[in-house]
Amino acid sequence: MLRLSEHQVRGMISLPESGMGYQTVEVDSTRGGRKGIVYNCELLLWEQEPRMPFGEGRYEQILKSATSAETEGIRSIRVVSPQHYFARSENDQLFEEIRKRVAGKPATAGEQEKTEKDDVFMRFTAYKDDRRITPQKGLVPGTYATTEEDSRNVKTGTDAVERYALPDPTPAKYRHKIEPLGGTVYRQGIVQPAFGHKGGGVEVIFDMGTDDHTVTGLATLPE
């Protein structure tokens, strides 16, 4: 992880983004060629480095503590297309997740997939009595949720409203855990901007709903 120099930052600003707030790059340095992602034109994470949440405040801390790129012998940084970056990525999980984010399509445009046995999803709502959850604790067909991984970005009900572009400004502070049976059909995509919110979270839609007793674990987040 490197903090780019002012000169490099100006260079990145002059280049197109690969997605909202980031650029997929190939870096030529004295250590050879490497791939990475540059965030906000200033913070370079190498391909193999683990991702970390850039919550408010935390990003500033990470940037401040990052090693200066000036010591790393970087000769050039070239923005490459996300498809080019992901085609050779060794981190398949990261590749798949970011590919979907870059693709930017809503769940309704996604391909049908089936859950694995231990997949976990979350549903955020402002309503304690969520109408989409049956008395037998299943989801009715055509109900939205998000992945457990994406839900980690949501710390408050207000976060959920923004990330999932919800129309009701009431904080969606109730979070249901969903553990579908293996083989449950769903489609996945990216929340599109709507109702004045950025969206950008991962959304899934369970076209056939989920079985009884798959909705558990009601948690209440801060607003």
Next chain:
Amino acid sequence: MRVRLPEYWINFLIRQPESGMGYHRVDVTFEDGSESLDCVVVNSEEIELPSEQRGKTIAEIRVRRPPNG
């Protein structure tokens, strides 16, 4: 204005796919023939309607489909 839907329409919407997490985008036709397009229903039970539709009886609710869904 936000209005609670009659049980008939609540049960109808529960059987329809959502438009997003916890809401539907709908077109509404009233008994007098007037319409309100692209309204939001939250939790299948509360609809945001223009104030000029106050007190009117809903004749039909149609869930809007996304262009690719």
